[in-house]
Amino acid sequence: MENATTRKMSVREIRQDFPALRQQVYGKNLIYFDNGATSQKPQMVLDAINQYYSMDNANIHRGVHHLSQKATSEYEEARETIRRFINAEKKDEIIFTKGTTDGINLVASSFGELLSAGDEIIISAMEHHSNIVPWQMLAERKKLVLKVIPINKRGELLLEDYQNMLSSKTKLVAITHISNSLGTINPVEQIIESAHAVGAKVLIDGAQSVQHTKVDVQAMNCDFFVFSGHKVFGPTGIGVLYGKEALLDEMPPYQGGGDMISKVTFERTTYNELPFKFEAGTPHIAGGICLGTALNYLNQFDSKELEEYERDLTEYAQEMLETFENITLIGTAKNKTSVVSFHIPGIHPFDIGTLLDKQGIAVRTGHHCTQPLMDFYQIPGTIRASFAFYNTREEIDAFIAAVEKSISMLG
Numbered sequence: 573m574e575n576a577t578t579r580k581m582s583v584r585e586i587r588q589d590f591p592a593l594r595q596q597v598y599g600k601n602l603i604y605f606d607n608g609a610t611s612q613k614p615q616m617v618l619d620a621i622n623q624y625y626s627m628d629n630a631n632i633h634r635g636v637h638h639l640s641q642k643a644t645s646e647y648e649e650a651r652e653t654i655r656r657f658i659n660a661e662k663k664d665e666i667i668f669t670k671g672t673t674d675g676i677n678l679v680a681s682s683f684g685e686l687l688s689a690g691d692e693i694i695i696s697a698m699e700h701h702s703n704i705v706p707w708q709m710l711a712e713r714k715k716l717v718l719k720v721i722p723i724n725k726r727g728e729l730l731l732e733d734y735q736n737m738l739s740s741k742t743k744l745v746a747i748t749h750i751s752n753s754l755g756t757i758n759p760v761e762q763i764i765e766s767a768h769a770v771g772a773k774v775l776i777d778g779a780q781s782v783q784h785t786k787v788d789v790q791a792m793n794c795d796f797f798v799f800s801g802h803k804v805f806g807p808t809g810i811g812v813l814y815g816k817e818a819l820l821d822e823m824p825p826y827q828g829g830g831d832m833i834s835k836v837t838f839e840r841t842t843y844n845e846l847p848f849k850f851e852a853g854t855p856h857i858a859g860g861i862c863l864g865t866a867l868n869y870l871n872q873f874d875s876k877e878l879e880e881y882e883r884d885l886t887e888y889a890q891e892m893l894e895t896f897e898n899i900t901l902i903g904t905a906k907n908k909t910s911v912v913s914f915h916i917p918g919i920h921p922f923d924i925g926t927l928l929d930k931q932g933i934a935v936r937t938g939h940h941c942t943q944p945l946m947d948f949y950q951i952p953g954t955i956r957a958s959f960a961f962y963n964t965r966e967e968i969d970a971f972i973a974a975v976e977k978s979i980s981m982l983g
């Protein structure tokens with residue numbers, strides 16, 4: 573959203589917006605490199621949470637009173653902010669969920685009802701558990717076939733294998749936009765086009781993409797797109813499922829309860845229209861509103877500028893790590909961002925992570941909810957540093973020095 577009011581990217585100023593970054597851990601300035609797990613929150617979001625619970629708290633959609641109407645309009649305004657952020661065509665294509673996992677389970681459960689024995693679903697070798705397990709459960713329940721696109725050692729999808737898997741039996745392709753363990757950016761447009769050519773629908777797991785790259789669901793032409801609020805500088809417990817209207821209309825409701833109904837009698841219940849058909853019960857109202865605030869925070873900037881800054885950080889960190897003889901980088905795709913993952917033969921990732929923590933550096937160690945991917949590399953896990961636009965080259969320098977120190981302590 574480049575316009576006259578676009579805020580120039582200044583990492584020093586941006587860091588002032590995030591109070592969590594100003595703290596010390598074990599007497600050291602916190603270096604927060606666990607953005608792949610969750611992001612820190614800007615003051616704007618913290619203020620919005622406080623404002624909602626202090627002054628605006630009311631249940632939505634049914635109240636005649638002032639506060640209820642205010643909360644309802646803020647919640648629905650947030651839905652519109654989300655629509656614009658991912659460029660969905662219509663506001664009723666934006667379904668509030670608890671997060672990425674919830675969104676995928678919604679689709680598996682509801683879209684899954686439309687599938688029948690022998691139908692095929694394709695996922696990939698680099699999926700997060702939340703984009704594997706719901707499909708396995710569905711496959712078992714409906715006797716479907718689950719196929720997995722393999723990857724090469726760099727952590728890139730083998731697209732020829734994918735092409736060969738596609739057939740008229742393929743009903744859904746569910747694939748991550750950006751890998752949380754490897755940083756690989758998948759060629760989703762191409763994947764979607766090929767799937768559509770055989771009549772399959774495509775779900776894109778955007779848990780790692782909305783915060784790192786501009787997403788346009790219409791240009792991408794995905795059928796479903798899911799993401800989590802907490803990874804895009806918003807609250808936990810809130811997320812988004814985008815789905816094409818015609819498809820969502822065809823799908824049965826996921827859960828039954830209040831808000832999702834049009835009329836209830838003991839004989840028969842009719843369902844509410846979109847998006848409410850998929851939003852049973854009192855939602856995470858503050859979460860929805862403050863996710864809108866988080867996206868408005870991002871809207872101040874030119875997304876390209878943030879993206880380039882993060883790519884530069886990633887390349888810099890990767891180049892520095894490549895100078896270590898005993899480090900094996902995991903995930904060296906040509907097209908990647910925001911994640912450096914590595915393994916040191918003979919040293920358990922957890923031991924390095926613990927020593928880095930003592931130096932004030934927060935990284936993630938382990939399988940990152942991608943156990944099949946770790947099996948592919950035949951390692952127990954990796955040490956993963958994942959960046960946001962509030963991180964700096966100076967932090968990476970400190971991190972590299974700390975890795976060196978940790979290795980020498982363990983070696």
Ligand SMILES: *Cc1c(COP(=O)(O)O)cnc(C)c1O
Pocket residue numbers: 608609670671672673674700702703748750751752777779780800
């Ligand atoms: C974090 C993540 C998920 C799960 O998100 P939740 O917020 O835990 O529901 C799914 N896929 C990817 C790629 C992720 O990074």
